Amino acid sequence: MTTQPGREQQAEGGGRSRGRSETTEERADRRWGELMQEIRVAQTGVQILFGFLLTVVFTTRFPELSATDRTIYIVTVSLGAAATGALIGPVSFHRLVAGRHVKPHAVVWASRLTFIGLLLLLATLASALLLVLRVATEDSYVPWLVGGLVAWYVICWYALPLWVRSRYTHGGDRE
Template structure:
């Protein structure tokens, strides 16, 4: 409860919450899908360029790993759409939301790998600079901060409780205030 006696949070049934969370998840997936589809399409064309045959063995291996990661990323990020289509009307949306959320998180981790390897390959081919690993490491650190570090910090810092944490309020109950956090 807040100081003025109002309850915090939403008053929604499990199905309403699943509907809301599904909509939010699909919006998030759309953003990631667009980027990964463009990147994957680009990766598929690289092998047909004449310069591909002049790449070193190491760069060709990096390319193949990147394409495989891109394919897996595409599968994980399109998976929630297929899941929804195949289970639609079966009254399992809360379970589907949890599964789709996990697929999306796996997709983001795979996207992290795809972007890292794509950047490594591009910078190695474009610059032949010995500082490429350091540049890639700096961008990887940035990805980690933006994609995982800040969201996890915000989750810990601002969430009144975590449903994942044992001892938190049961689902559907009013959230308890945490005086140590604004």
Template sequence: MVQDEGTSSSGESKSERADRRWVELLQEVRVAQTGVQILLAFLLSVAFTPRFIELSSADRDIYVVTIVLGAAATAALIAPVPLHRAVTGQRMKPKAVTWSSRLTVTGLLLLLCTIVCAMLLILRFVLNDVLAAWIVLGVLIWFVACWVVLPAWIRKTG
């Protein structure tokens, strides 16, 4: 079968492929958006609790970094929606899907950093600093195993 420039080996046109990838991406982003929004809401409310004043200067710094990371993750994970709105009708869906995918990966990396920092903050508050750091390192390794190593292994082994 001879395929033209706009058709993939699976028989999809560029437009059909972009539509399919867009729908898949939106499903993935919905899950991540919910998680990051709940986490950010929790983090924003922490500053208004009575025990917030008990945080050390270092813990307040970790809190600020965590809030900034959470806000950045939220922005990146929501960004595909306004990007799509801005280019709708401009015949730019393949490019919008590519950029939205990149924003989603960036958002997921920022979400990972937010989770790690939030855990560090909480565990430093309830445990000693060394134990907190080791637990957070273990959780970070687990996330990397689930989010990076496993997908890479699956892609490699087919």
């Protein structure tokens, strides 16, 4: 079987391809576009959450918070700021390396920043839930409820995708 230079070869026999027939640059362009779509969803959520967190300190009830709740608030805001930075980072990254013929590398690094941003978003959500539920109720089940919700996020965001990846990909199959 012959292929164009720079193109990935398709699997022989049965006509089923192991991947797309695209150059390294085309693959980087496609993966960049997909990554930007994913980031738009996460960015919107983290920015709205972070914006609300910033306003909490200006409410009349904030001075009434216990020292523990204030510490949780500071940790939550810090995590939200870090998540925002990591999820906006790929945009700046792209701007600074655009036209330098390093898009395949930029995609890898932007993907890593996005993954870190999602981990930070998970921590921000857990911390925010802990703070809100502690203020809303004094019940001892709050840590258990937050733990259950964090487990749910981990299942939805990491465990299920990793399970699907291991179940439906074989060997070196990649996008």
